[in-house]
Amino acid sequence: MKFRRGNIPQINSGAAADIAFLLLVFFLITSSFDSKTGIYRKMSDPVADNVIRQRTDILSRNTFVVRIDADNSLHYEDQLVTLPMLRYLVKMFVENPENSPYLAEKEPIDIPEIGVCPVATKHVIKLETDSMASYQTYIAVLGEINGAYNELRNETAQRLFHTDFSRLSDERKEALRTACPIHIFETEISDRL
Amino acid sequence: MSRFRPSKYKTVPLLNTSALPDMVFTLLFFFMIVTHIRTVPVMTQFELPTSKTLQKLEERSLLLYVMVGKDPHQIQFNSEFIDLTSLPEHLQAWKDSIDPDERGEMTAVLKIDKNTPMHIVHQIKRCLREEKILTLHYSGVKLTS
Secondary structure (H helix, E strand, O other): OOOOOOOOOOOOOOOHHHHHHHHHHHHHHHEEOOOOEEEEEEOOOHHHHHHHHHOOOOOHHHEEEEEEOOOOOEEEOOEEEOHHHHHHHHHHHHHOOOOOOOOOOOEEEEEOOOEEEEEOOOOEEEEEEEOOOEHHHHHHHHHHHHHHHHHHHHHHHHHHHOOOHHHOOHHHHHHHHHHOOOOEEEEEEOOOO | OOOOOOHHHOOOOOOOOOOHHHHHHHHHHHHHHHOEEOOOOOOOOOOOOEEOOOEEOOOOOEEEEEEEOOOOOOEEEOOEEEOHHHHHHHHHHHHHOOOHHHOOOEEEEEEEOOOOEHHHHHHHHHHHHHOOOOEEEEEOEEOOO
């Protein structure tokens, strides 16, 4: 039995390119290249903020004050610092490897997946920004503080689970978030008040 | 007259365009992968700040955009230009236009020019906070060096 008799006529594919071009133009118009990268920040609730402001039991050893001046210079406890220095200082402050009485206080907490581990629960990184400082400096400082916390979490992940933080399971990530909490408190310095 | 070739050689051979659609499709896929659907038109001119550590924006939550241009008086809220003092009303209207069931997690995407003075940023943050929009995403560009 024969299926085909004679030649099959060729399909005219001349318009296929036009269709594809139309699709391409459609995507070019409806899509954009703008960046989707940035820094996530969770602001505290206005009510919680007032509570923090009124708290007097935050010891000075638990606060790390960074100030951004109007001329975009960075100060840590009235000393001029650079961005890489700031990252190192924040990391040392939160990690407090030698349990120094001048750095963040740690208390043992029982965390699932990890067990009992000393956590700097009470520390606060206080970021004071002058109202005339530029946004670029602010973002660079936030990036460095985040970078310090990321390094800390990665090192803890390496020590406990021998992998990077980003490769952990969700439960372990949550456990590490409890073990290395992020506490950033922002205030504004304004001369106009 | 032997220099003239017979007329049958004069016709140009047909150009084979059967691979053309494939090439265009490759281009199309390239654009589909590297770009994403635009949600809000960017009408403001700005240069984003740079930072060493950045996170990717997760589009699972409800997004709202606030942009501040090179000229700090040019402020764009979603797809319209507004005045900074009227931001609370616009935020309120935007919140009301959204179904309360979907209101759960709202993220404000802040695209702000890098030379903007901080008091504008603080004012925007204050407005967002009063409206209980607490998750922020400061757009930035990765610093490579």
